[in-house]
Amino acid sequence: MIENFGTVYENVLQKDYTTYKLSGTIKKVIYPNSVQDLIKLLEYLNKEHLKHKIIGNGSNIIFKGNYDGIIVKLDKLNKININGEIIEVEAGYNLAKLAFKTANLGLSGLEFAAGIPGTIGGAIYMNAGAYQKEMRDIIVEALLLKENGELITFSNQNLNFGYRTSILKSKNLICLKATLKLCHGNKEDILTTIKNNQQKRLASQPLEYPSAGSVFRNPEGLCAGKLIEELNLKNVSVGDAVISDKHANFIINKGQATGSDVLKLINLVQEKVKQKYNIELICEQEIIE
Ligand SMILES: Cc1cc2nc3c(=O)[nH]c(=O)nc-3n(C[C@H](O)[C@H](O)[C@H](O)COP(=O)(O)OP(=O)(O)OC[C@H]3O[C@@H](n4cnc5c(N)ncnc54)[C@H](O)[C@@H]3O)c2cc1C
Structure with missing residues (x-):
């Protein structure tokens, strides 16, 4: 049971x-x-x-x-222990909450994460990042659970972080806890950086609608949103899933969108981008079947 x-x-x-x-x-x-x-x-x-x-x-x-x-x-896995610049935190702890908590303690390193609405586990899984910073920059090690039930601690290097990926994805590992290292800084400067980042997000992203952030990875040296915009795909929809007119790499839900609507829209964008530019856009979001 x-x-x-x-x-x-x-x-x-x-x-x-x-x-x-x-x-x-x-x-x-x-x-x-x-x-x-x-x-x-x-x-x-x-x-x-x-x-x-x-x-x-x-x-x-x-x-x-x-x-x-x-x-x-994993919401109940939210224990945290802060010891100077070292933070031990369970996987279900909210990343944005941690960014504000540490900022208010005058700890720098998580400013980039204040607008990312994920958990520690989800953020490590996909090496979440923004403003040229990512989880890789602050993780010391993570306690992981293998499929066979074995517990293992992986150092930052062993976590194989890459652009929006980590070893958790390829090896089906579960993150239970992580140790982060931040550094002491000026509280007001840290909070100002967070505020400026939030303003940039508000200006450029359709945060007034439900979404899951950027849909596609940026192809090497290119910007997925620009490619989609150049194809005049803004406002194109399947059901209530719509390509945002504020940011073409966002799909927003204008009401009753299903996952199937979102996936059809993703396929449509991928086909058009492939046809026009011969580029395969890779979806950053995880599909659960
Ligand atoms: C408005 C908005 C803005 C966003 N901006 C950004 C951004 O700037 N940068 C960015 O990188 N992302 C961004 N995102 C996307 C998202 O917030 C991040 O990818 C986040 O890290 C996902 O965390 P989550 O806890 O919600 O994971 P979920 O969406 O719940 O899960 C994602 C994947 O992680 C796996 N997972 C979750 N927890 C664990 C665990 N403990 N162990 C192993 N696997 C696990 C799940 O199985 C799933 O495959 C944004 C999303 C929104 C809605």
């Missing part, structure tokens, strides 16, 4: 679990009570061959349709 490992909800709406606020359902969601319960839960789910997927804040995911498995949410 998965109820032994955390709080379970049945037949929930995807709109409450995705920043896209997708229409659709999820059969079950479980919030493990602790890292120990998460480990036991995953062991149980694997042993019983129960379909499942770990998510963080759902700010980089698209459900392909109704999800008939178990979504594992």
Whole structure:
């Protein structure tokens, strides 16, 4: 019984679990009570061959349709320990919250993350970044869980960080905890940097609508949004999924968009960009089937 490992909800709406606020359902969601319960839960789910997927804040995911498995949410894994410039934090801790918390302590390094609505685990998984900074710059090591239940600590170098990727993606590893190193700075300067970054986001991104941030990776030396804009694809829609007229690399949900609508729009953009420029745009967002 998965109820032994955390709080379970049945037949929930995807709109409450995705920043896209997708229409659709999820059969079950479980919030493990602790890292120990998460480990036991995953062991149980694997042993019983129960379909499942770990998510963080759902700010980089698209459900392909109704999800008939178990979504594992890490919100209760949010312990934190700050010791000078060293921070130990569990995977479910909110990244933007951590950026403000550390800024207010006069710790510099997470200014880039204040506008990224993910969790520590999700951010390490995809090496989240902005303004030429990324998770790679501040991670010392991460405690990971392998599929076979083995716990392993990987140093920054072993995490194989790349552009919006890490070893977690390729090797199906679960992040339980991370150690970050920030550096002492001037609190007012740190908060000003965050404020300036937020203003840049507000000016250039359609934050008034549900989305999951940038849809496509930037191809080497190019800007995905520019390519899409040059093809006059702004405002093109499938159902309520629409290419933003404020930022062409954002798909926004104007009401009842499903994951399938978003995916059709993604395919359409990929086809047009391939036809015109012979470039394969790679989707940055994770598709959950
Ligand atoms: C308005 C907006 C702005 C954004 N701006 C940026 C930006 O500037 N830069 C940027 O990089 N991203 C940005 N994003 C995208 C997103 O916030 C980041 O990718 C974030 O890191 C995703 O974290 P999450 O916890 O929401 O992960 P989720 O979306 O919940 O999951 C994403 C993937 O991570 C995996 N995952 C989650 N937790 C774990 C874990 N503990 N262990 C292993 N795998 C895990 C999931 O299985 C899934 O495959 C933005 C999104 C929005 C909505």
